[in-house]
Amino acid sequence: MHGTSYLLDAAALRDIEARAAAGLGDGFELMRRAGQAAWRESLEHWPQARSIVVVCGPGNNGGDGYVLARHALVSGRQVEVARLPGHEPRSELALQACREFEAAGGRIQSFAGRLPEADLFVDALFGIGLARAPDAASVALIEAVNAQSAPVFSLDAPSGVDCDLGSVPGIAVFATRTLEFLARKKGLRTGAALNHVGTVSLATLEVPASRDAACAAELLEAGDLSRWLQPRRRDSHKGTNGRVLCVGGDVGAGGAILLCAEAALRCGAGLVDIATRATHVGAALARLPEALVHALEDSSAMDALLERANVIAIGPGLGQREWGVALHGRALLAGKPLVLDADALNLLTAATGALPDDCILTPHPGEASRLLGRSTADVQRDRYGAARELSERYRCVVVLKGAGSIVASPDHLPRVIAAGNPGMAVGGMGDVLTGTIAALRAQGLPAFDAAGAGALLHAAAGDAAADNGQRGLLPSDLMPWLRRLANPGMTR
Numbered sequence: 001m002h003g004t005s006y007l008l009d010a011a012a013l014r015d016i017e018a019r020a021a022a023g024l025g026d027g028f029e030l031m032r033r034a035g036q037a038a039w040r041e042s043l044e045h046w047p048q049a050r051s052i053v054v055v056c057g058p059g060n061n062g063g064d065g066y067v068l069a070r071h072a073l074v075s076g077r078q079v080e081v082a083r084l085p086g087h088e089p090r091s092e093l094a095l096q097a098c099r100e101f102e103a104a105g106g107r108i109q110s111f112a113g114r115l116p117e118a119d120l121f122v123d124a125l126f127g128i129g130l131a132r133a134p135d136a137a138s139v140a141l142i143e144a145v146n147a148q149s150a151p152v153f154s155l156d157a158p159s160g161v162d163c164d165l166g167s168v169p170g171i172a173v174f175a176t177r178t179l180e181f182l183a184r185k186k187g188l189r190t191g192a193a194l195n196h197v198g199t200v201s202l203a204t205l206e207v208p209a210s211r212d213a214a215c216a217a218e219l220l221e222a223g224d225l226s227r228w229l230q231p232r233r234r235d236s237h238k239g240t241n242g243r244v245l246c247v248g249g250d251v252g253a254g255g256a257i258l259l260c261a262e263a264a265l266r267c268g269a270g271l272v273d274i275a276t277r278a279t280h281v282g283a284a285l286a287r288l289p290e291a292l293v294h295a296l297e298d299s300s301a302m303d304a305l306l307e308r309a310n311v312i313a314i315g316p317g318l319g320q321r322e323w324g325v326a327l328h329g330r331a332l333l334a335g336k337p338l339v340l341d342a343d344a345l346n347l348l349t350a351a352t353g354a355l356p357d358d359c360i361l362t363p364h365p366g367e368a369s370r371l372l373g374r375s376t377a378d379v380q381r382d383r384y385g386a387a388r389e390l391s392e393r394y395r396c397v398v399v400l401k402g403a404g405s406i407v408a409s410p411d412h413l414p415r416v417i418a419a420g421n422p423g424m425a426v427g428g429m430g431d432v433l434t435g436t437i438a439a440l441r442a443q444g445l446p447a448f449d450a451a452g453a454g455a456l457l458h459a460a461a462g463d464a465a466a467d468n469g470q471r472g473l474l475p476s477d478l479m480p481w482l483r484r485l486a487n488p489g490m491t492r
Helices: 010-024 027-045 060-074 092-103 136-146 191-195 222-227 254-266 278-287 299-308 322-332 343-350 365-372 376-381 383-394 429-442 447-468 475-485
Strands: 005-008 051-056 078-083 107-110 120-124 152-155 177-181 199-203 215-220 243-247 271-276 292-295 311-314 338-340 359-361 397-400 406-409 412-417
Touching (some): 027 092, 027 152, 027 177, 027 199, 222 447, 243 254, 254 278, 338 343, 338 429, 365 376, 365 383, 383 412, 397 447, 447 475
Parallel strands (some): 051 078, 215 412, 243 271, 311 338, 338 359, 359 397
Antiparallel strands (some): 005 215, 406 412
16 A cells, blocks of 8 residues: 555444454553544644634544543643533443543533534534434534634544545534544545545554555545656657547537647647637637647548547537537547547437447536436435446546546546645636546556546646636646646646
């Protein structure tokens, strides 16, 4: 596992916890370490907090909260523990932690609709122990935590977030900061969870990583780009860097295919052809003279372009009219690696027969819902499951876009992209991603690696471009950053 950041699900975490407790010979030692680590984290980030309210649940996450509360109390802080009626500790470990807090002079109040004011609120309500919507009493307590103006510190996970799926079945705590215990959790890196976790850090509790742990996903961060983007050979030439054919841009949608083509060039493709409507040729040449632009009104004229291409990127601005349908059908029969986006995905819902080998699909949740025949809400409820089902149904690589994009394949552990920002939620960003992935695929990366590295490069470029603000970020703002980040050794 060295050099790779793996994500675990709740079952694997519980197994690690049980093994560690057995190895230590004292089940309470892990809880003691968790509470101490949380107290150190709170001291590091909120050293001026003199009054602290710790919201404790009945399980071991609550036990971690009691340990933190005791440390805060003996350090001279004003500490109150709040819990729901009937939420007394239910495990022996949590009960021991509660007794030690009370023995140190700690006070516990029963929540009756309001929380006292404090400089810091600690969420130790459920952690990873809840995978359903909270009950009415818990909803009221979570709402009271979220209503506070002071920072909120969640232990292990914000209460109410499904740590396996990344969804929020009902309501969840909005944390300023989350401290994970033992290992990183797959559900905290995608979907609605990203609205709740705040800044995330990890405390391993001095438990070594288990090499036989059942890893659920791999986390890709900006620093991982160097795994795939190595310096070029001195004798490289345009023919060795791949030829990408970008197909799309029906009347009125020429900008989409231009963004795709420019991204392919900025990410290092040796040659980029654009097959588009005749009306867009002049604008394309003026905007992007480095591309080879072809007026394509008759799909039969596409054969020569298909023959020369190493990779076909199809979909941006393609449309679903007769012109787009004809080009789509011809591309699928070309026997070349494909990157499909936008209307190329929508047209798949009516296509018959299997996709050719080496396809990469890049749907957003709405497109994924149409391909799967279910609601967008269902896709977002289980993004890992939706990406996996799409990859298995079409026997291809899938990049399910969105907050915490997921890269899935029938033959690989899924990858989650730990980059990107809300400023990228604007038309045209997906077109840039299509060109980025196609360029890396044309330069020799296998489909799964091209999809993962491309999604990561695209998201990292978006983060760099957003230094001047997320609102108003444009897809074209990514272009210089794509070039810079695609070159190993370059820094921002």
